Amino acid sequence: MSLAVTLSKTQTGSGIRRYNEIPEVLIVTYQEIVEREQKYLLNTYARYPIAMARGKGVYLYDVEGKRYLDLLSGLGVNALGHAHPRIVKVIRDQSAKVIHLSNLYYNEYQGLLAEKLCVKSGLDRAFFSNSGTEAIEGALKLVRAAGHATGGPEKSMVIALDNSFHGRTMGALALTAQPKYRQDFEPMLEGVRFVPLNDIEALRAAMDDKVCGIVLEPIQGEGGIHVTSPEFLRACREAADQQHAALIFDEIQCGMGRTGQLFAFQHFGVMPDVVCIAKPMAAGLPMGAFLAKEDFAQHISPGKHGTTFGGGPLACRVALEYLAILEDENLLEQVRRVGEYFSQKLRELVDKFDIVVEARGVGAMQALQLSVPGKPVLEGAHANGLLINVTQDTVLRFLPPFLLQEKHVDRGVRILRKQLAALQKEHKKAAKGEAAAVTA
């Protein structure tokens, strides 16, 4: 296996390799890539045996040139697919001007992006971070500061949902209910109460005047694509208002167009006080943000929060281009149309296979709930040039690029159908074997 990487290499007098613009081909094999990573990287990722080299539109290509239909888009990041020409052009242009300026100075694009996001969301102020988890951390600090200002230091409790996922840093982890993520990292940040999704009574029972915020994903992503009910969201809004607490929506996975609306909350008719976004917002550059109502935002003043990288001119300009492309290419309409088609095709799989229990999702955020572990389907999909994800062991998750068309759905579903048939056959055979053993 070999990968032709076009790099530019010259040898300096000191023996240090420098890369410049003289092209030269280096050969990197799949094996070399894997061995180097396994030796030098912190052992955090159980990677699949694929090394990707490049992408174009809805397709990725591995180092051997094998093509994959990408129904995962970098875990929800590459909404514009790969190598979108307008994104490539803007990155080239801006990186030749200035990539980073500290937040000691104004830059041309940060205010423009904040304005655009505030106007589109109906919220008042933005803070830019570099990831989803940092957006959550900032939002958490904001609602605690607001809580302390209105109710004293005791008003610091946050309500979150069972089965949630909000990120890996300590604050976000404290809001993440799933034990597998928290294990080994205790003690957690204090002051978090969990309630089950869509359980209005439990929510009301958990509320008191010590609560400064309620945080939830309008559609739980990592938890297996579970949609909150509008009634539950309305109850959250009401409970937050009664206690002057902030309603925080984590739209890091479901926001920025993935549901066919720019913000997922626009489907539900419930307005949050704070919304966290990230993943696709800078078309693959690391960027996150939280947007907040003035009522809460006013409690942050200079020195209370900040970041070195957040809101740099390159990321902000690319994010503006991302939003412009969504509009110019009418991509939200495409997400709604193709999402409905995808959803219908997934429902057909529920009817066809006993091991497929349910199809869930909205727009470009879909899932198939299986009654058995989904890993064999994923492995078979990879072998057949299709990228999907399994979450919660039994949920096949699809977060495709917004460029997806009906013909791509057909291709993906064809491959899935084959894998599901094989898996079902295997399970039926195993069940028959067990039954025969019992009778014998």
Ligand SMILES: Cc1ncc(COP(=O)(O)O)c(C=O)c1O
């Ligand atoms: C809903 C949600 N919140 C927060 C995060 C954390 O974002 P990041 O990985 O960018 O820190 C994720 C990541 O998957 C997410 O899906």
